[in-house]
Amino acid sequence: LPITLGVFLNSYYDVKFSPVGMVFATLGVLVTSLYQVWVGAKQHELQVNSMQLLYYQAPMSSAVLLCVIPFFEPVFGEGGIFGPWTLSAVIMVLLSGIIAFMVNLSIYWIIGNTSPVTYNMFGHFKFCITLLGGCVLFKDPLSLNQGLGILCTLMGILAYTHFKLSEQEGSKSKLAQRP
Numbered sequence: 001l002p003i004t005l006g007v008f009l010n011s012y013y014d015v016k017f018s019p020v021g022m023v024f025a026t027l028g029v030l031v032t033s034l035y036q037v038w039v040g041a042k043q044h045e046l047q048v049n050s051m052q053l054l055y056y057q058a059p060m061s062s063a064v065l066l067c068v069i070p071f072f073e074p075v076f077g078e079g080g081i082f083g084p085w086t087l088s089a090v091i092m093v094l095l096s097g098i099i100a101f102m103v104n105l106s107i108y109w110i111i112g113n114t115s116p117v118t119y120n121m122f123g124h125f126k127f128c129i130t131l132l133g134g135c136v137l138f139k140d141p142l143s144l145n146q147g148l149g150i151l152c153t154l155m156g157i158l159a160y161t162h163f164k165l166s167e168q169e170g171s172k173s174k175l176a177q178r179p
Helices: 002-014 019-046 050-072 087-113 116-138 144-177
Strands: none
Touching: 002 116, 002 144, 019 050, 019 087, 019 116, 050 087, 087 116, 116 144
16 A cells, blocks of 8 residues: 555656556556566466576567567668668667566566565665656656655555565474474
């Protein structure tokens, strides 16, 4: 509850809401949730580590993208996939691919070793650090309500971490007491 309230406060006072945006945000949350649960379930079902799951998933994702890209990106000519590319554009695409690989690997590693909920806690923590970093490094304005939202979110993450660690210690002590 504190995390939801904190994220809501940050989003409400930072972004302008619209009905169409709410529809897309809801769809994004649903798709992301399903994907994260699927990653955790498949990783445990197939008994694979994060690198192995990424190895099997990446070719399928590439095939889907090859079918979808022509509908959203120009294929030939200036700015097209098969058009002329500058060296800086090639370097940026390669860097983007490397970063995407590392992000996916970290997603699979965190979900495989913990849970989709814990991965979302990392995401909310990153969101708070990003807002605070923008305020400190780039002097972005931070309203009182956003500050309260960040504080509320961080307190919720701290509470979640405390309860998860307590739960793990309780299960370890029960295992240690078995004859």
